[in-house]
Amino acid sequence: MRISTGKAIFLFTLIILIWGLNWAVIKLIVLEITPLWSAAYRCIIAAVVLLVVQGATGNLKLPERRDVRFILLVGVFNIAITAACIAIGVQLVPVGRSVVLGYTTPLWVVPAARIFLNEAVPPRRIAGTAAGMVGIAILCGMPGEGTLDASVLAGYGIILLSALSWAIAIIGIRAHTWHTTPLQLLFWQLLVPSVLLSALAFAVEGPPVPPLDPTLLALLAYCGIPATALAYWVMLVINASLPATTTSLGVLATPVVGILGGCLVFGEGVDLPLAIASALILGGIAFGMIPPGYLRRRRSAGG
Numbered sequence: 001m002r003i004s005t006g007k008a009i010f011l012f013t014l015i016i017l018i019w020g021l022n023w024a025v026i027k028l029i030v031l032e033i034t035p036l037w038s039a040a041y042r043c044i045i046a047a048v049v050l051l052v053v054q055g056a057t058g059n060l061k062l063p064e065r066r067d068v069r070f071i072l073l074v075g076v077f078n079i080a081i082t083a084a085c086i087a088i089g090v091q092l093v094p095v096g097r098s099v100v101l102g103y104t105t106p107l108w109v110v111p112a113a114r115i116f117l118n119e120a121v122p123p124r125r126i127a128g129t130a131a132g133m134v135g136i137a138i139l140c141g142m143p144g145e146g147t148l149d150a151s152v153l154a155g156y157g158i159i160l161l162s163a164l165s166w167a168i169a170i171i172g173i174r175a176h177t178w179h180t181t182p183l184q185l186l187f188w189q190l191l192v193p194s195v196l197l198s199a200l201a202f203a204v205e206g207p208p209v210p211p212l213d214p215t216l217l218a219l220l221a222y223c224g225i226p227a228t229a230l231a232y233w234v235m236l237v238i239n240a241s242l243p244a245t246t247t248s249l250g251v252l253a254t255p256v257v258g259i260l261g262g263c264l265v266f267g268e269g270v271d272l273p274l275a276i277a278s279a280l281i282l283g284g285i286a287f288g289m290i291p292p293g294y295l296r297r298r299r300s301a302g303g
Helices: 005-030 035-057 065-089 095-102 105-116 123-141 150-174 183-205 214-241 244-250 253-266 272-289 294-301
Strands: none
Touching (some): 005 065, 005 253, 035 183, 035 214, 065 150, 065 183, 095 150, 095 253, 105 123, 105 150, 123 150, 123 272, 183 214, 214 244, 253 272
């Protein structure tokens, strides 16, 4: 499904705002309920919404056997592990630092694509990845606000694991041959983590406590509907309507929104390590993503 460029840019901007603010929302949720159940609720809500919407629009189909491996890959690595790690990590690390580390996924994709897909790695991408890794070292090695104790270091590791898990899913997606459209597989991709996280949460954290508080329900609804179900659906449309470079670079605005969300909701400051590390990580990713000659062609096209 394609839409006009103007509509795609509007929706893309909206999703960036939703995703960026969602990191603060997740932290608010895990202040009230355990992290694994919070991640499970998020996936369950999104799965139910997608089941209803996709069923009503005729976009829900049983996956072919050849797509089951892909559904499991995305459901486990891109959604379940990522959602669980973020929910656990934001308990230990400020929102601003969490969201920056959470969006280091492209840095891990570069070496993984070289190793597993034998993709060429141009010098620009190597330089960008190196800058990003320096940024990670700065962010994880300097205390910034508060102290750098074992729990904070564990939080950094857990958030980085979420980014690495997302990278594994991306590599698997690149190697996958489609048999059913991504849109038709959305519900099944959310069903897998819903079941997996619920079982894991029950085993580790015990039976769920019903989230009856209206504020908590509203936060869970935000996390599950616009930030998950709607976002996954809309991003499929956006990716079909905008150039890949535009979406890849544009999504880097999400950590900026996340940092602002941490400032507004939790009163977090933007200290020097966070500012330097963010510039190195996001700048390095952007530098590595820009294809050779892209800026030169853009200037030529502009006259």
